[in-house]
Amino acid sequence: MxxxxxxxxxxxxxxxxxxxxxIVGWEADPTDRARxxxxxxxxxxxxxxxxxxxxxxxxxxxxxxxxxxxxVRSGERAADQALVNAILAIIDxxxxxxxxxxxxESLSDSGEELLIAALNPTAVTPNEAASEATxxxxxxxxxxxxxxxxxxxxxxxxxxxxxxxxxxxxVLARNQLARHLRQNDDPKLEAMLERLSISVDDLRDSVxxxxxxxxxxxxxxxxxxxxxxxxxLNKSVSLVIEGGDVELDREMIELLRDPLVHLVRxxxxxxxxxRSDRVLSGKPATGSLRVVARQAGNLIxxxxxxxxxxIDAAALAVKWAGSRPDRxxxxxxxxxxxxxxxxxxxxxxxxDEATELSGRGVGMDVVKANVEKAGGRISLVNRPGRxxxxxxxxxxxxxxxxxxxxxxxxxxxxxPRQSVDEIVAVGQGAARIxxxxxxxAVAILRGQRLPMVTxxxxxxxxxxxxxxxxxxxxxxxGQFALAIDAVLDTQELVVKPAAPAVMRAGxxxxxxxxxxxxxxxxxxxxxxxxxxxxxxxxxxxxxxxTEVIEPLRALLFEDVDDxxxxxxxxxxxxxxxxxxxxVRAAAGGLWLTVGDxxxxxxxxxxxxxxxxxxxxxxxxxxxxxxxxxxEPIEIIALxxxxxxxxxxxxxxxxxxxxxxxxxxxxxxxxxxVEHATAPNExxxxxxxxxxxxxxxxxxxxAIEQAGYRVIRRARPDQRPxxxxxxxxxxxxxxxPAIRLSRTRGQPIYRYDRAAVIAALRECCA
Amino acid sequence: xxxVLHLVAHIGGCGVLFDTDRVxxxxxxxxxxxxxxxxxxxxxxxxxRSKVATVLDVRRLLDLPPRVxxxxxxxxxxxxxxxxxxxxxxxxxxxEDIGTFTIEAPPAGLGAPGDGKDSDAEAQPGWDxxxxxxxxxxxxxxxLDIERLVERASAIA
Numbered sequence: 001m002x003x004x005x006x007x008x009x010x011x012x013x014x015x016x017x018x019x020x021x022x023i024v025g026w027e028a029d030p031t032d033r034a035r036x037x038x039x040x041x042x043x044x045x046x047x048x049x050x051x052x053x054x055x056x057x058x059x060x061x062x063x064x065x066x067x068x069x070x071x072v073r074s075g076e077r078a079a080d081q082a083l084v085n086a087i088l089a090i091i092d093x094x095x096x097x098x099x100x101x102x103x104x105e106s107l108s109d110s111g112e113e114l115l116i117a118a119l120n121p122t123a124v125t126p127n128e129a130a131s132e133a134t135x136x137x138x139x140x141x142x143x144x145x146x147x148x149x150x151x152x153x154x155x156x157x158x159x160x161x162x163x164x165x166x167x168x169x170x171v172l173a174r175n176q177l178a179r180h181l182r183q184n185d186d187p188k189l190e191a192m193l194e195r196l197s198i199s200v201d202d203l204r205d206s207v208x209x210x211x212x213x214x215x216x217x218x219x220x221x222x223x224x225x226x227x228x229x230x231x232x233l234n235k236s237v238s239l240v241i242e243g244g245d246v247e248l249d250r251e252m253i254e255l256l257r258d259p260l261v262h263l264v265r266x267x268x269x270x271x272x273x274x275r276s277d278r279v280l281s282g283k284p285a286t287g288s289l290r291v292v293a294r295q296a297g298n299l300i301x302x303x304x305x306x307x308x309x310x311i312d313a314a315a316l317a318v319k320w321a322g323s324r325p326d327r328x329x330x331x332x333x334x335x336x337x338x339x340x341x342x343x344x345x346x347x348x349x350x351x352d353e354a355t356e357l358s359g360r361g362v363g364m365d366v367v368k369a370n371v372e373k374a375g376g377r378i379s380l381v382n383r384p385g386r387x388x389x390x391x392x393x394x395x396x397x398x399x400x401x402x403x404x405x406x407x408x409x410x411x412x413x414x415x416p417r418q419s420v421d422e423i424v425a426v427g428q429g430a431a432r433i434x435x436x437x438x439x440x441a442v443a444i445l446r447g448q449r450l451p452m453v454t455x456x457x458x459x460x461x462x463x464x465x466x467x468x469x470x471x472x473x474x475x476x477x478g479q480f481a482l483a484i485d486a487v488l489d490t491q492e493l494v495v496k497p498a499a500p501a502v503m504r505a506g507x508x509x510x511x512x513x514x515x516x517x518x519x520x521x522x523x524x525x526x527x528x529x530x531x532x533x534x535x536x537x538x539x540x541x542x543x544x545x546t547e548v549i550e551p552l553r554a555l556l557f558e559d560v561d562d563x564x565x566x567x568x569x570x571x572x573x574x575x576x577x578x579x580x581x582x583v584r585a586a587a588g589g590l591w592l593t594v595g596d597x598x599x600x601x602x603x604x605x606x607x608x609x610x611x612x613x614x615x616x617x618x619x620x621x622x623x624x625x626x627x628x629x630x631e632p633i634e635i636i637a638l639x640x641x642x643x644x645x646x647x648x649x650x651x652x653x654x655x656x657x658x659x660x661x662x663x664x665x666x667x668x669x670x671x672x673v674e675h676a677t678a679p680n681e682x683x684x685x686x687x688x689x690x691x692x693x694x695x696x697x698x699x700x701x702a703i704e705q706a707g708y709r710v711i712r713r714a715r716p717d718q719r720p721x722x723x724x725x726x727x728x729x730x731x732x733x734x735x736p737a738i739r740l741s742r743t744r745g746q747p748i749y750r751y752d753r754a755a756v757i758a759a760l761r762e763c764c765a
Numbered sequence: 766x767x768x769v770l771h772l773v774a775h776i777g778g779c780g781v782l783f784d785t786d787r788v789x790x791x792x793x794x795x796x797x798x799x800x801x802x803x804x805x806x807x808x809x810x811x812x813x814r815s816k817v818a819t820v821l822d823v824r825r826l827l828d829l830p831p832r833v834x835x836x837x838x839x840x841x842x843x844x845x846x847x848x849x850x851x852x853x854x855x856x857x858x859x860x861e862d863i864g865t866f867t868i869e870a871p872p873a874g875l876g877a878p879g880d881g882k883d884s885d886a887e888a889q890p891g892w893d894x895x896x897x898x899x900x901x902x903x904x905x906x907x908x909l910d911i912e913r914l915v916e917r918a919s920a921i922a
């Protein structure tokens with residue numbers, strides 16, 4: 001973290017220096033959009049860095065400045081002198097805090113509230129507040145030599161490159177010298193050379209490290225960043241990082257740092273959905289975020305892959321049309337890709353409210369600008385509802401790769417170690433080559449047939465020497481075998497871009513210079529496959545096929561009584577967050593009211609109505625019920641083994657599933673829905689005879705509780721299940737009837753509510 | 766356009782001049798690493814100390830038969846220059862001298878089709894890589910614009 005902080009300080013200081021001109025210019029002309037943009041980018045970057053460096057004061061200052069500037073950018077607010085002053089005061093303050101951090105001093109935060117308040121358009125005397133709050137003299141008096149922590153300086157890339165070149169020259173010279181001296185056979189000289197040799201190697205290591213950095217350095221902040229970002233949004237995200245061992249140009253790493261942090265935050269903030277939404281759309285409650293660095297041809301590609309909601313291009317366009325009415329005509333002609341590209345427009349926001357995390361969705365324009373500054377490009381693969389992949393492609397200007405050095409037709413070539421699965425000698429057991437027809441061949445490795453490319457053929461040489469080896473290369477699309485003449489060794493080498501005239505061959509990724517001073521070309525495996533016309537079956541397709549045969553899935557959730565329970569997924573319409581108070585007790589049950597419709601809510605778990613904020617909406621047979629829960633957990637495959645439920649008091653448990661060693665109740669959705677049976681779906685109970693009005697008045701609630709709907713006259717299409725009649729009524733009911741007695745003590749006495757219910761239930765069963 | 770320091774060399778017997786300001790160094794190169802599949806003007810890659818240079822044979826541009834590169838043969842003299850961030854070495858037969866020359870504009874139609882060989886004038890832009898001519902000892906020297914030269918050579922399939 002110390003390194004990061006130092007870098008942050010150095011970078012902020014440098015940007016501040018560069019910005020001072022812009023600030024003065026903006027002060028002179030507050031309507032200058034370009035200057036406004038660069039100041040905005042500055043506070044935005046500060047805010048981004050503060051988040052993961054845990055600098056809450058700076059975060060607060062920069063966030064409020066960003067808010068105010070965003071309002072200006074979107075035209076909601078004019079940049080008047082008061083605002084300019086307030087922003088400048090904040091930037092001054094940021095600079096003071098940064099200096100204080102660097103010096104390891106503490107700086108009183110008095111006045112920061114005033115600074116932030118001064119941004120408010122209604123602040124009466126922002127000038128005074130700002131000037132009052134800036135204790136400039138305190139800082140000026142500070143002794144400049146108090147500096148804590150690791151010190152760092154900034155060097156020009158040119159100087160570093162000269163150093164690298166110089167050291168490489170030295171290594172080559174040393175090798176030549178060593179070859180000569182070996183012929184002399186002088187032990188004293190050899191010992192001296194050995195010493196020189198060791199220091200040259202050490203020097204090369206440190207110079208290389210000064211210029212190059214493992215991609216890992218970019219990724220080391222990710223776990224913390226993801227954790228914090230996810231926690232602040234109450235989301236769960238699991239992070240997978242791949243390919244951190246490639247070494248890259250430090251310059252590139254620095255250029256990529258901010259965009260990467262931004263994209264990861266965006267993925268968590270905008271991409272990955274809230275837990276309950278995920279569960280409902282059948283995804284694991286925990287979102288997945290993968291950050292993968294890989295080298296492909298002469299590019300380094302960093303993919304940020306989430307499995308969130310993707311981008312709704314249509315909604316994006318609508319939103320855009322709202323903020324830029326002048327561009328509506330242009331929108332109509334845009335295709336999907338062009339609409340997606342709208343997120344890169346300056347000042348564009350995909351959501352209305354700013355979050356601590358990624359602000360207003362701004363920054364995609366900044367990200368794009370930064371990546372393009374590095375000579376790279378940014379591309380999107382949108383899978384609506386299923387996720388988004390953002391790929392940053394930057395040119396491989398300088399990188400250190402592990403390479404396998406092979407030989408074909410007497411020339412050495414390098415293959416990235418990353419792409420080589422294994423190298424096998426042909427004819428020795430595992431591998432064999434089958435000729436097919438006159439030209440083609442397939443490699444057979446442990447019984448598996450692989451497409452084969454012969455490197456000598458590909459490079460236009462026809463002579464074949466000895467028994468070839470096969471390098472089994474893996475691409476993202478599949479595997480193939482590359483026939484080579486010999487394997488020489490593996491080396492860690494600096495890769496540089498090759499000239500366009502060489503790259504046009506389409507099979508090279510760059511050039512390398514090993515210590516013997518004879519250049520080697522680095523092969524581009526994907527390029528070779530493409531040149532040889534290999535096509536691979538898409539692996540992904542097979543995965544989709546296997547997914548078709550899926551076990552029944554069930555939602556695991558935490559019930560309102562803190563127990564975990566399961567319910568089969570098809571029974572759940574959706575998981576709904578409801579406002580506290582939307583569920584109320586009424587008419588002896590719970591009711592969820594949304595808008596002007598109410599649905600019954602299940603009250604079997606002793607839910608406290610006003611505390612309910614999440615419900616499962618169940619429906620079956622056209623009937624609906626809300627089932628209050630605390631939290632959805634995840635969707636799991638329903639275990640095959642379900643232990644039938646023991647006779648259960650409220651009869652809504654279908655069985656027990658054992659998950660993770662604990663029995664979990666499986667809810668019977670039908671039983672729950674039965675519970676809330678809408679009146680017209682219940683069996684009919686006909687109140688028969690002259691006393692039907694009395695029965696309606698006194699017995700209706702009891703009858704309804706027994707599960708019946710009460711009618712006093714059966715329409716021709718209605719077929720009552722049972723009738724109630726008073727025993728002395730002369731008329732015979734059209735259906736089997738329960739006769740009620742007027743006399744206390746007789747079965748079934750008409751005021752004996754329990755007996756009436758019991759009799760009705762018995763008939764029903 | 767006079768009095769500029771130029772490097773005199775011969776390529777396939779043709780006398781040429783390079784502006785010394787544009788030349789990084791003159792080198793004597795050993796064997797080049799072959800670059801199969803690259804443009805035919807590329808002889809290969811050669812190390813110049815710790816840097817890798819792309820070695821070009823520009824004879825075809827001058828309507829001369831290309832060098833015959835036999836395996837293991839030394840490349841010999843070359844003129845090195847940075848173009849577009851890449852280091853190139855232009856192979857020459859010999860390097861003679863450095864001197865100040867009075868450069869004149871190239872005569873119209875130099876190298877351009879029009880001698881009946883090729884009627885498709887648009888596909889053959891002529892020798893736009895020749896920025897001037899100067900008189901040498903008994904021959905006319907052409908001044909080569911290194912950027913254009915490399916660009917044209919790279920474009921040869």
